[in-house]
Amino acid sequence: MAVRAAVAGASGYAGGELLRLLLTHPEVEIGALTGNSNAGQRLGALQPHLLPLADRVLEPTTPEALAGHDVVFLALPHGQSAAVAEQLGDEVLVIDMGADFRLKDAADWEAFYGSPHAGTWPYGLPELPGGRAALEGSKRVAVPGCYPTAVSLALFPAYAAGLAEAEAVVVAASGTSGAGKSPKPHLLGSEVMGSMSPYGVGGGHRHTPEMIQNLSAAAGERVTVSFTPTLAPMPRGILATCSAKAKPGVTAESVRAAYEKAYADEPFVRLLPEGQWPATASVYGSNAVQVQVAHDTAAGRIVVISAIDNLTKGTAGGAVQSMNIALGLDETTGLSTIGVAP
Numbered sequence: 001m002a003v004r005a006a007v008a009g010a011s012g013y014a015g016g017e018l019l020r021l022l023l024t025h026p027e028v029e030i031g032a033l034t035g036n037s038n039a040g041q042r043l044g045a046l047q048p049h050l051l052p053l054a055d056r057v058l059e060p061t062t063p064e065a066l067a068g069h070d071v072v073f074l075a076l077p078h079g080q081s082a083a084v085a086e087q088l089g090d091e092v093l094v095i096d097m098g099a100d101f102r103l104k105d106a107a108d109w110e111a112f113y114g115s116p117h118a119g120t121w122p123y124g125l126p127e128l129p130g131g132r133a134a135l136e137g138s139k140r141v142a143v144p145g146c147y148p149t150a151v152s153l154a155l156f157p158a159y160a161a162g163l164a165e166a167e168a169v170v171v172a173a174s175g176t177s178g179a180g181k182s183p184k185p186h187l188l189g190s191e192v193m194g195s196m197s198p199y200g201v202g203g204g205h206r207h208t209p210e211m212i213q214n215l216s217a218a219a220g221e222r223v224t225v226s227f228t229p230t231l232a233p234m235p236r237g238i239l240a241t242c243s244a245k246a247k248p249g250v251t252a253e254s255v256r257a258a259y260e261k262a263y264a265d266e267p268f269v270r271l272l273p274e275g276q277w278p279a280t281a282s283v284y285g286s287n288a289v290q291v292q293v294a295h296d297t298a299a300g301r302i303v304v305i306s307a308i309d310n311l312t313k314g315t316a317g318g319a320v321q322s323m324n325i326a327l328g329l330d331e332t333t334g335l336s337t338i339g340v341a342p
């Protein structure tokens, strides 16, 4: 019997990418599609690339519209998911693509999001140590942020293997879709085209505590992260350049061996052959993660680069992967590592 899935926030970027994936998922039947300001609009007017759903009309996001499904995906702005989720009952699988349930520490949430903490749900990054076990059979999933996905997958193997000191430096470039669909002055075409610019500099970005949470869990001690996000003139993609001081005795061979071990059986993460580097173009529209490692002996640092599509593995693909695990389906169902090029 098909898994009936509702999507709240179907007019947004994350909701649109999710629907693109669900349309080819063999086990899923697409149910209610809801929006907010665009309720009453045809989906074809908002997501013209989703041709099979063009004549579906968005409903308002209400408990009534979302009732009667096996899975409800919430692709809503931060702070909007908790009130919707609590009206859905305990039997339905709820997958929150926003931030509301990602952080364990209420003080971190309040410091970075400025509202009361709604709680913590099982975290939807199966590749992390214990990640799959946390999701199996779960009725609630918190999908990670896009930057924390790229950065955690780049650095956790070094921490889990005890190779890196507990301080990491990350500079990551993101495509503009990471900022969502609603108009923003710094995202006008003429501001973004032909330019790269930093933002959230100096520890202020709300994804920093999420990275610290993931890397500290892998290391077994508190890891600090100096994170600088940058905006790149492209619609999709994240390229994360991450480094950490190597512990004494670490060699290029021991670093590579740790990453080969961590990713040998992962269906979506590819440790590239030596000499080849991750690129956002190579993962465009796919759920793949490209990773490469280097040991900078002069600086005494482990350097790891990762590339993801922020909307696929960084949001909607990660959500589908977690849904598959939670429902006991093959984890890769409906997901692809095949990109689009050129």
Ligand SMILES: NC(=O)C1=CN([C@@H]2O[C@H](COP(=O)(O)OP(=O)(O)OC[C@H]3O[C@@H](n4cnc5c(N)ncnc54)[C@H](OP(=O)(O)O)[C@@H]3O)[C@@H](O)[C@H]2O)C=CC1
Pocket (backbone or CB within 6 Å): 008, 009, 010, 011, 012, 013, 014, 015, 034, 035, 036, 037, 038, 039, 061, 074, 075, 076, 077, 078, 080, 097, 098, 099, 144, 145, 146, 177, 178, 179, 180, 181, 182, 310, 311, 314, 315
């Ligand atoms: N874009 C990305 O790369 C990533 C996004 N996410 C997360 O996914 C979520 C959605 O992001 P994204 O799609 O980019 O954002 P968009 O701004 O593109 O879309 C937001 C969606 O939420 C709906 N919405 C807005 N306000 C409300 C409200 N008060 N109540 C109910 N629905 C509302 C909008 O409906 P309408 O258009 O009808 O007003 C729209 O469907 C966010 O929490 C974001 O953090 C996570 C990882 C990456």
Ligand SMILES: CC(=O)N[C@@H](CCC(=O)OP(=O)(O)O)C(=O)O
Pocket (backbone or CB within 6 Å): 097, 098, 099, 144, 145, 146, 147, 174, 175, 176, 177, 178, 179, 180, 229, 231
């Ligand atoms: C380019 C850009 O603006 N990116 C967003 C990250 C989007 C995302 O994945 O984060 P959430 O799921 O936590 O919203 C930002 O830096 O705020």
